[in-house]
Amino acid sequence: MKAGRKRAFVKSDALDKAMRVFWENGYSGTSVSDLTEVLGINKPSLYAAFGNKEQLFATALEHYMSHYGAPLMERLTNPAETPFAERVRAYMLGIIDLINGNDSPKGCLFVKSCCEAGSSAMPENISLSLQEMRQVNALLLTKAVQAEQKRGHLHKTTKPRDIAEYLLSVLYGLSVLARQGKSHRELVRIVDIAIKALPTSQE
Amino acid sequence: MKAGRKRAFVKSDALDKAMRVFWENGYSGTSVSDLTEVLGINKPSLYAAFGNKEQLFATALEHYMSHYGAPLMERLTNPAETPFAERVRAYMLGIIDLINGNDSPKGCLFVKSCCEAGSSAMPENISLSLQEMRQVNALLLTKAVQAEQKRGHLHKTTKPRDIAEYLLSVLYGLSVLARQGKSHRELVRIVDIAIKALPTSQE
DNA sequence: GCATTATTATACCGGTCGGTACATAATGTC
DNA sequence: GACATTATGTACCGACCGGTATAATAATGC
Numbered sequence: 001m002k003a004g005r006k007r008a009f010v011k012s013d014a015l016d017k018a019m020r021v022f023w024e025n026g027y028s029g030t031s032v033s034d035l036t037e038v039l040g041i042n043k044p045s046l047y048a049a050f051g052n053k054e055q056l057f058a059t060a061l062e063h064y065m066s067h068y069g070a071p072l073m074e075r076l077t078n079p080a081e082t083p084f085a086e087r088v089r090a091y092m093l094g095i096i097d098l099i100n101g102n103d104s105p106k107g108c109l110f111v112k113s114c115c116e117a118g119s120s121a122m123p124e125n126i127s128l129s130l131q132e133m134r135q136v137n138a139l140l141l142t143k144a145v146q147a148e149q150k151r152g153h154l155h156k157t158t159k160p161r162d163i164a165e166y167l168l169s170v171l172y173g174l175s176v177l178a179r180q181g182k183s184h185r186e187l188v189r190i191v192d193i194a195i196k197a198l199p200t201s202q203e
Numbered sequence: 204m205k206a207g208r209k210r211a212f213v214k215s216d217a218l219d220k221a222m223r224v225f226w227e228n229g230y231s232g233t234s235v236s237d238l239t240e241v242l243g244i245n246k247p248s249l250y251a252a253f254g255n256k257e258q259l260f261a262t263a264l265e266h267y268m269s270h271y272g273a274p275l276m277e278r279l280t281n282p283a284e285t286p287f288a289e290r291v292r293a294y295m296l297g298i299i300d301l302i303n304g305n306d307s308p309k310g311c312l313f314v315k316s317c318c319e320a321g322s323s324a325m326p327e328n329i330s331l332s333l334q335e336m337r338q339v340n341a342l343l344l345t346k347a348v349q350a351e352q353k354r355g356h357l358h359k360t361t362k363p364r365d366i367a368e369y370l371l372s373v374l375y376g377l378s379v380l381a382r383q384g385k386s387h388r389e390l391v392r393i394v395d396i397a398i399k400a401l402p403t404s405q406e
Numbered sequence: 407g408c409a410t411t412a413t414t415a416t417a418c419c420g421g422t423c424g425g426t427a428c429a430t431a432a433t434g435t436c
Numbered sequence: 437g438a439c440a441t442t443a444t445g446t447a448c449c450g451a452c453c454g455g456t457a458t459a460a461t462a463a464t465g466c
Binding site for chain 2: 410
């Protein structure tokens, strides 16, 4: 055991709370005072635990992606015996629950952050890692589409990458709609239309 | 002619410049100093001409929607003799040009603002007018779909409003992708996939 | 010419921003 | 218990925030 006074708060809990503040107000819309107020700690504690505002945001963003976003990706491949369109639907419904939950801010933190990115209002490092995150996400989705094309359940006239980007585009749009208060039901209807566009082999 | 010293800048030019600053950095990412620097005027001139930061943003947003967004809507109905899918495509390609232009910030100011909305970082009035703007946009698109269904060129199993919201969702997604640097060509490919989802009567 | 009116530039307002110095309190090792 | 180590609360830093008071400047109507 290391020496020294014990931290009076649980770091992982604080990180999740901080993530939600950024989720609600965005990077430049969130002040350090906002964070310390919600987390119930003082500034020196926050800076000692998380570095500075930029580093805390980066950590919160990774926490969001790994704990809330990434787990949904499994639905794209499992269970393998269900039709591809159903798996995509399950994935997208998971995203809907995430961006339209009752106990979390509306919309998607990642999408929100992307909109802030690429300007002087957001540090360049963050903008770059957002771009990397998107590429990883798109690649995973592309591979799922590719696997399905090889199985022959999806015809091959459209490049898998384009199909993946199309699906992501719809998802990003859902985040904007969720932010504006659209209901769960309305969002699901959009997903159902979007999935009809998938060029299945029976066409 | 009114008495008094003449304004040393063209108000409409200043408004367009201000719009671009907000477009680049967002509402809370833009400071009044950012604005006066780009506009080349002093703060009292800005406040005299546009009220305050919030009012200037509201004006800039309306300028964006009426001068850049709204004119594209005509492509949805004209020319009436071209197929509906082609008109929708023309509309969406117009949006792509807007959000991926070389002489303007990437992405869509409206989408960016929607992501900032609904939080303490953005005044409530702005959030409300963003919601109204979206409703107007969705209604116009819905009516275009509805007209096409009556003509019989689009089958009626899907509600026109849902189709409209689906198309808007794709467009909002394109804004996020454009912001991340996706090329014109890639965005067009997404639009082409999205349009295939339209339930045309020949199916 | 002269009062009136509007815009300009400078300089400043209180408040908040992100970030930290400092002293104190609590834990471990020896 | 002495001591090193770590976290805490307070109080503060310079810089910038949105916004304005003031006075000089330029245009008008009469």
